[in-house]
Amino acid sequence: MSKVVHVAVGVVFRADGKILIARRPDHLHMGGRWEFPGGKVEVGETVQDALCRELLEEVAIEVQQLQPLLEVRHDYPDKTVLLDTWQVTQFSGEARGQEQQDIQWVSIAELDKFQFPDANQAIIDAVKANFS
Ligand SMILES: Nc1nc2c([nH]c(=O)n2[C@@H]2O[C@H](COP(=O)(O)OP(=O)(O)OP(=O)(O)O)[C@@H](O)[C@H]2O)c(=O)[nH]1
Numbered sequence: 146m147s148k149v150v151h152v153a154v155g156v157v158f159r160a161d162g163k164i165l166i167a168r169r170p171d172h173l174h175m176g177g178r179w180e181f182p183g184g185k186v187e188v189g190e191t192v193q194d195a196l197c198r199e200l201l202e203e204v205a206i207e208v209q210q211l212q213p214l215l216e217v218r219h220d221y222p223d224k225t226v227l228l229d230t231w232q233v234t235q236f237s238g239e240a241r242g243q244e245q246q247d248i249q250w251v252s253i254a255e256l257d258k259f260q261f262p263d264a265n266q267a268i269i270d271a272v273k274a275n276f277s
């Protein structure tokens with residue numbers, strides 16, 4: 146059994162209620178699909194630290210307030226991920242794709258128009274249930 150990849154994932158809300166999504170670069174796992182920004186938790190790092198680091202690296206925002214939303218464990222054919230998912234309610238800076246990836250701010254209703262990795266359906270369901 147391969148080990149579970151622990152991933153810090155941020156559902157970032159802007160003051161107008163829109164959520165930040167980013168398009169994964171084509172060459173990566175799940176390339177071309179849309180995601181909530183985040184990345185792997187490194188050794189010796191808390192998941193909160195990882196989330197803050199990843200959001201700064203990927204979309205140039207500084208997290209100021211976060212709270213746990215849910216954990217999703219999902220088996221892909223090639224790996225198992227644990228998406229440790231947090232709601233970000235306050236941040237500073239203006240989001241931009243730091244790795245040439247497209248980003249968009251979308252309403253909860255619009256989330257269904259985008260193709261996400263399979264593991265994300267549980268996150269989208271939780272967002273709709275909690276925040277619609
Ligand atoms: N960030 C992020 N990763 C997701 C989501 N959904 C999902 O299945 N994943 C998976 O989680 C895994 C790790 O995420 P990642 O590729 O962002 O990790 P990372 O930023 O540390 O990238 P790196 O390994 O290139 O440094 C990938 O296999 C990715 O496909 C999501 O909404 N956001």
Ligand SMILES: [Mg+2]
Nearest residue numbers: 182183184185
């Ligand atoms: Mg990432």
